[in-house]
Amino acid sequence: MTMNIRRFLKSLSGIEGRSLAVLLAIAIAALYLDTTLLPAIPAALSWLAIVLALAAAVRWGAGRADAEREGRSTELELAAIAANLEEGLVVYDPSFRIVSLNPAAERIFGVSNKDAAGRTIEPRLAADPRYGPLTQVIFPSLAPSVDELSEANAWPVRVRVVLEHPDLRLSTTLNRVMDERGGTVFFVKLVRDETREQAILASKNEFINTAAHQLRTPLTAINWALENIKKSAEGVSDEIGMTANEALGVSERALKITNDLLDVAKIEDGRFGYQFEDGDLVGFVNDVTSSLLPVAKQYGVAVSFSHDGIPSLPVRIDKSRLGLALFNLIDNAIKYNVKNGTVEIVLARVPDRPFAKVSVKDSGVGIPEDERQKIFKKFHRGTNVTQLEPNGNGLGLFITRNIVKQHGGDIGFESNIDRGSTFWFTVPLETRFIPQKEFVHEDAM
Numbered sequence: 001m002t003m004n005i006r007r008f009l010k011s012l013s014g015i016e017g018r019s020l021a022v023l024l025a026i027a028i029a030a031l032y033l034d035t036t037l038l039p040a041i042p043a044a045l046s047w048l049a050i051v052l053a054l055a056a057a058v059r060w061g062a063g064r065a066d067a068e069r070e071g072r073s074t075e076l077e078l079a080a081i082a083a084n085l086e087e088g089l090v091v092y093d094p095s096f097r098i099v100s101l102n103p104a105a106e107r108i109f110g111v112s113n114k115d116a117a118g119r120t121i122e123p124r125l126a127a128d129p130r131y132g133p134l135t136q137v138i139f140p141s142l143a144p145s146v147d148e149l150s151e152a153n154a155w156p157v158r159v160r161v162v163l164e165h166p167d168l169r170l171s172t173t174l175n176r177v178m179d180e181r182g183g184t185v186f187f188v189k190l191v192r193d194e195t196r197e198q199a200i201l202a203s204k205n206e207f208i209n210t211a212a213h214q215l216r217t218p219l220t221a222i223n224w225a226l227e228n229i230k231k232s233a234e235g236v237s238d239e240i241g242m243t244a245n246e247a248l249g250v251s252e253r254a255l256k257i258t259n260d261l262l263d264v265a266k267i268e269d270g271r272f273g274y275q276f277e278d279g280d281l282v283g284f285v286n287d288v289t290s291s292l293l294p295v296a297k298q299y300g301v302a303v304s305f306s307h308d309g310i311p312s313l314p315v316r317i318d319k320s321r322l323g324l325a326l327f328n329l330i331d332n333a334i335k336y337n338v339k340n341g342t343v344e345i346v347l348a349r350v351p352d353r354p355f356a357k358v359s360v361k362d363s364g365v366g367i368p369e370d371e372r373q374k375i376f377k378k379f380h381r382g383t384n385v386t387q388l389e390p391n392g393n394g395l396g397l398f399i400t401r402n403i404v405k406q407h408g409g410d411i412g413f414e415s416n417i418d419r420g421s422t423f424w425f426t427v428p429l430e431t432r433f434i435p436q437k438e439f440v441h442e443d444a445m
């Protein structure tokens with residue numbers, strides 16, 4: 001019985017505002033009219049109604065207090081998160097009035113939350129020594145250098161800005177807080193300070209650049225000497241010829257690693273230096289494919305190229321760089337194949353979009369499922385290929401992906417372990433898709 005009353009009382013906690021008032025009014029009216037006037041309502045029942053109504057009122061009040069307490073604790077939790085964020089957090093309203101800066105934003109912009117909160121940021125403040133950096137981050141077009149990292153008109157908006165005085169390299173993500181009707185209430189800008197990372201990366205790249213340049217000169221000389229020894233040994237000494245040939249293979253590999261490292265350092269510095277020119281994609285793919293036929297023969301792999309009957313396809317590309325990208329894909333398809341395997345290269349138009357697609361399909365070892373998201377990362381080598389082909393360096397796909405992206409295209413693959421893989425990339429048929437500025441496409445897919 002007690003349990004039932006308790007359960008009943010509990011169920012009343014759902015009663016709110018108006019229903020509560022009605023319940024109370026009925027109970028009080030019943031008491032006032034007395035049982036003689038309304039014999040159908042015994043006094044005990046009206047007392048019970050009052051008790052229940054009061055209990056419900058108490059529970060209702062307690063519920064509201066709980067909700068308020070909960071709201072306040074969520075607020076405190078959010079404030080603690082914002083205060084401890086490594087990234088700067090700038091909140092402002094649609095009229096560019098600063099609502100708050102967290103401590104990291106205070107540090108980055110050299111302005112205190114106390115001073116900035118309530119201030120409206122206008123473009124004219126871009127030259128202000130105090131509010132200049134904050135203004136240039138709120139209006140990135142005023143910064144000396146801006147890179148749009150996200151697609152146009154897409155939220156959140158990701159932009160990288162490079163500021164002067166002080167020298168700052170900031171990567172920013174802008175999001176909106178909306179009301180139920182879809183109106184913007186606040187903008188929230190997350191600011192990551194990449195200045196130090198960039199300085200470390202630049203010094204690392206400089207080191208690699210210098211070391212690789214220093215290595216390249218003697219390696220080229222060794223290659224040239226070994227070629228000469230090989231030639232002179234022809235018909236004179238098979239033993240010297242074979243030894244020179246083996247040594248030549250090793251030194252060519254060392255030269256390739258050195259060149260790949262130089263390419264990576266240049267890509268990461270955003271100065272790979274593309275030279276775009278008009279060309280024909282059909283002829284281009286055909287030339288790169290033909291250049292790899294001797295390698296395919298050596299591995300016992302049959303290579304074919306088909307182009308859907310398309311006679312020619314005008315494109316604007318950097319032939320040497322895109323040639324390197326396609327070379328890497330076909331070379332991998334040959335190397336990570338099986339004896340008597342096949343490599344099919346197909347060129348086709350992308351339906352309904354001004355792009356062409358080049359696919360390189362092999363019948364090789366495939367890519368283990370748990371390694372697929374690492375495939376374009378620098379130095380990644382599959383666990384299933386290291387024995388098959390010990391000589392790779394894991395830089396080819398990173399370079400390839402960057403080249404394709406810098407042409408305005410996309411790259412991807414499908415794979416079945418032990419059955420083969422298909423790597424594909426697209427090339428725009430309209431120049432408007434080619435990025436104006438060179439930038440690095442990070443490791444992630």
Ligand code: ADP
Nearest residue numbers: 332333336366381382385392393394395396397
């Ligand atoms: P490398 O070939 O020098 O190792 P890449 O960056 O070209 O470097 O490739 C990285 C890794 O991706 C390879 O080591 C291999 O594990 C995997 N891979 C690339 N292409 C293929 C392919 N066609 N089939 C199977 N695995 C591949």
